[in-house]
Every structure is written in structure tokens, then in C-alpha cells.
Amino acid sequence: MDHQNQYTHALESVENARKAIEESQGNNNPEEFQQAKQLLEYAHEVVHQSRHTEGLSEEQSKNLFHAHEHLRHLQETTNAIESTQYE
Numbered sequence: 001m002d003h004q005n006q007y008t009h010a011l012e013s014v015e016n017a018r019k020a021i022e023e024s025q026g027n028n029n030p031e032e033f034q035q036a037k038q039l040l041e042y043a044h045e046v047v048h049q050s051r052h053t054e055g056l057s058e059e060q061s062k063n064l065f066h067a068h069e070h071l072r073h074l075q076e077t078t079n080a081i082e083s084t085q086y087e
Helices: 003-027 030-051 058-085
Strands: none
Touching (some): 003 030, 030 058
């Protein structure tokens, strides 16, 4: 996968994780929540790999940094959901 496709895939993975987490918040379904957590983990991996790719533009690097920060917030959200709903 070239760096442009990897970059696009990373941003899409973050968006997919965000949507899954938001949907699982309202549904109170443990299986759906687990799937959302898996999508979040996958997005973390893809963004991490993409951030270490050669040939990214300054704009792409900045966007991946913001995606990484967004993932951190999503992780905090899943931790809060887990501690309040599934313990």
C-alpha cells in the first residue's frame, strides 16, 4: 500500500472507530462495544504505522497527529463507558 492509500486508510479507520463508539454508547450492547474497541485498536495501529511512513507532506503529518489525539480521546471515552456500564 503506498503512503497516500495508507494515509487515507488511517483517517478512515479513525472515523469508523468514532462512529462505532458513538453508536455503542447509546445501545448498551456489550458485543457492539467490544467491536467498537477492536476498531479503535485497529485505528491506533494504522495511524501509528502511517505516522512513521516516509514521504508524508507536512499537512498529512499534521492530520495524522490530530487523528492520533482524537484516538486518545476516544480511548478515554471507551474507558469511561467500560467503567460505568460494564463493571
